Amino acid sequence: MTLSVDKQFYLTESLQQHPSAFIVFDKDLRIQWMNNSSRYIFNAENDNEIEIKGVFNVTKSKKLHDIKVASSFESNVDMKLRKINFFLRSRVHEVPLEDKTSFYLLEVLTNDKDSLEALRGTIACLENDRIDLAYQKQVDLKSGKLIGLEALLRMRDEEGKIIPNDKFIPLIEGESLFSLVVIASLEKLKEAFKLKEEFDMLGVTIYLNVSAHTAMQENFTKIFIDYVKELNLQPGELGLEITETAELEDLKKAGESFQKLKDIGIPLAIDDFGAGYSSLSYLRDLPVDSVKLDKVFAETISEKTTSELIKFVVSVCQTLSLEMLGEGIETEDQKEKFIAIGCPNGQGYLMHRPEFIADLKKNL
Numbered sequence: 001m002t003l004s005v006d007k008q009f010y011l012t013e014s015l016q017q018h019p020s021a022f023i024v025f026d027k028d029l030r031i032q033w034m035n036n037s038s039r040y041i042f043n044a045e046n047d048n049e050i051e052i053k054g055v056f057n058v059t060k061s062k063k064l065h066d067i068k069v070a071s072s073f074e075s076n077v078d079m080k081l082r083k084i085n086f087f088l089r090s091r092v093h094e095v096p097l098e099d100k101t102s103f104y105l106l107e108v109l110t111n112d113k114d115s116l117e118a119l120r121g122t123i124a125c126l127e128n129d130r131i132d133l134a135y136q137k138q139v140d141l142k143s144g145k146l147i148g149l150e151a152l153l154r155m156r157d158e159e160g161k162i163i164p165n166d167k168f169i170p171l172i173e174g175e176s177l178f179s180l181v182v183i184a185s186l187e188k189l190k191e192a193f194k195l196k197e198e199f200d201m202l203g204v205t206i207y208l209n210v211s212a213h214t215a216m217q218e219n220f221t222k223i224f225i226d227y228v229k230e231l232n233l234q235p236g237e238l239g240l241e242i243t244e245t246a247e248l249e250d251l252k253k254a255g256e257s258f259q260k261l262k263d264i265g266i267p268l269a270i271d272d273f274g275a276g277y278s279s280l281s282y283l284r285d286l287p288v289d290s291v292k293l294d295k296v297f298a299e300t301i302s303e304k305t306t307s308e309l310i311k312f313v314v315s316v317c318q319t320l321s322l323e324m325l326g327e328g329i330e331t332e333d334q335k336e337k338f339i340a341i342g343c344p345n346g347q348g349y350l351m352h353r354p355e356f357i358a359d360l361k362k363n364l
């Protein structure tokens with residue numbers, strides 16, 4: 001099939017109002033046209049705010065120009081949007097023209113409305129410095145001693161209101177854009193390490209949440225290795241909580257990435273254990289140091305089934321030499337029950353509500 005120049009015009013015109021984001025570029029990767037949806041996501045008035053720096057065929061991991069492309073292929077497109085660089089999962093369609101040239105139609109793969117909204121919202125937060133962290137204490141339940149701080153991502157909308165994490169994160173996890181959120185978080189996290197020096201919090205681990213999906217991204221481990229070096233962090237000072245909101249296909253590969261992190265002294269905790277996708281196979285395939293029991297268990301700890309399940313996890317952790325922490329502890333009664341069952345550590349509103357750095361500083 002070839003397309004005459006006027007038909008090319010009609011094709012692009014018909015995509016103008018399409019809900020998916022489309023960008024047209026030529027063989028030299030010059031952007032020629034974007035539809036309204038693209039302009040919306042990237043908040044771009046002008047085509048020159050976006051650059052396509054490379055197009056990588058996902059299946060063959062080759063550059064567009066190295067191979068004879070099929071008429072449509074899945075691709076990672078290396079993009080620059082104003083000042084930020086990221087890869088975007090896309091489908092690229094090659095459309096041959098009558099004059100034997102082609103043009104290329106990039107279709108952003110996250111194309112349901114919520115995903116596009118998440119993409120747009122995240123880009124806006126990144127560009128406008130609307131990414132912050134709140135901190136919640138983790139304690140030894142018996143003594144109350146501070147053992148860790150969990151840094152919780154807090155993104156804000158244009159009006160400064162907190163965007164609920166489940167609105168964006170599950171939808172952009174695994175996108176390279178999410179690595180930029182991690183980088184922005186690490187920048188913010190430096191404030192916590194400063195605090196750590198000021199307040200002599202030896203032995204307190206500061207945990208950041210990441211998804212195993214994010215960890216699968218290349219460069220991801222490098223970001224952390226560089227960070228640990230830059231801040232001269234000692235083993236155990238920075239930890240990661242591995243959260244999962246989607247099924248992970250290649251746990252083994254994730255495990256290999258995580259091993260590299262462990263090797264530089266970053267302890268790993270399985271987050272929300274026992275709920276959603278955070279399953280027993282995580283304990284088998286990921287080199288973890290601790291287990292954080294999902295808060296549903298705290299909620300129903302008075303029920304026999306729940307307390308038996310917690311006992312089971314306590315025993316698994318003991319056998320595998322893993323630390324264990326109960327999440328979502330809101331009452332004295334829940335806390336006492338966790339202690340009685342043998343869960344050593346805890347976190348929850350009873351002990352501490354998440355606070356931004358300035359307030360945390362006052363309460364240390």
Ligand code: G
Pocket residue numbers: 136152209243271272295327328329330347348349350354
């Ligand atoms: O997935 P993860 O466990 O990282 O999520 C932690 C979230 O749970 C945070 O957003 C935090 O504000 C919230 N949280 C922390 N402690 C409690 C608690 O005691 N009860 C409830 N309902 N939520 C909590």
Ligand code: MN
Pocket residue numbers: 150209241243271272
């Ligand atoms: Mn967590």
